[in-house]
Amino acid sequence: QSALTQPASVSGSPGQSITISCTGTSSDIGSYNFVSWYQQHPGKAPKLMIYDVSNRPSGVSNRFSGSKSGNTASLTISGLQAEDEADYYCSSHTSSSTWVFGGGTKLTVL
Amino acid sequence: QVQLQESGPGLVKPSETLSLTCTVSGGSISSGSFYWGWIRQPAGEGLEWIGRIYTSGSTNYNPSLRSRVTISVDTSKNQFSLKLSSATAADTAVYYCAREDYSSSVMDPWGQGTLVTVSS
Numbered sequence: 001q002s003a004l005t006q007p008a009s010v011s012g013s014p015g016q017s018i019t020i021s022c023t024g025t026s027s028d029i030g031s032y033n034f035v036s037w038y039q040q041h042p043g044k045a046p047k048l049m050i051y052d053v054s055n056r057p058s059g060v061s062n063r064f065s066g067s068k069s070g071n072t073a074s075l076t077i078s079g080l081q082a083e084d085e086a087d088y089y090c091s092s093h094t095s096s097s098t099w100v101f102g103g104g105t106k107l108t109v110l
Numbered sequence: 111q112v113q114l115q116e117s118g119p120g121l122v123k124p125s126e127t128l129s130l131t132c133t134v135s136g137g138s139i140s141s142g143s144f145y146w147g148w149i150r151q152p153a154g155e156g157l158e159w160i161g162r163i164y165t166s167g168s169t170n171y172n173p174s175l176r177s178r179v180t181i182s183v184d185t186s187k188n189q190f191s192l193k194l195s196s197a198t199a200a201d202t203a204v205y206y207c208a209r210e211d212y213s214s215s216v217m218d219p220w221g222q223g224t225l226v227t228v229s230s
Contacts, residue, residue, distance in 0.1 A: 001174070034215035052215050098172060099159040
């Protein structure tokens with residue numbers, strides 16, 4: 001299975017909105033609504049931010065939202081804050097009953 | 111609140127078997143509908159899903175690692191384990207354990223991670 005495709009980096013100024021894309025295939029993102037997004041700060045374990053394409057776990061800010069169209073999922077962060085600077089990873093269930101992650105996107109808050 | 115903690119040798123020799131254990135606290139590994147999985151991350155790189163086990167013993171593995179990976183569960187100790195045979199330097203990474211929801215894409219909580227270095 002090949003890793004999902006994410007941009008290596010994105011950036012934005014405080015208060016702005018950014019969107020991170022995650023492109024897969026018809027064997028993963030395109031066939032299932034089991035897409036998640038994780039935030040990882042340096043030296044820390046990943047933190048679940050979005051699950052099942054667009055659901056937020058309890059305690060996650062509503063500034064984070066997710067969506068999907070065809071083989072591509074997206075994470076949008078609105079009202080950027082300095083604390084949002086981190087690496088972000090998408091993941092998807094696959095037709096082989098496994099999970100596949102994206103390569104990760106480094107978000108820089110300017 | 112369920113918590114996970116990885117443990118095991120931090121240094122493994124090439125060609126030997128990498129072995130790690132994840133201890134679950136705050137809840138029974140047998141309760142609820144969950145998978146128990148392993149994920150790794152080489153330094154400066156992305157996340158790689160290794161595999162998972164259901165408490166019934168059913169497993170799923172990453173196809174790229176399937177020939178070398180075994181995940182098992184010990185419900186009496188509330189633990190599950192990872193064995194990766196024929197280790198090479200490419201297996202050097204931080205290894206995380208995590209709980210996976212049976213019917214959603216929730217992978218949470220995660221352990222804090224443990225660094226395993228493969229070197230002679």
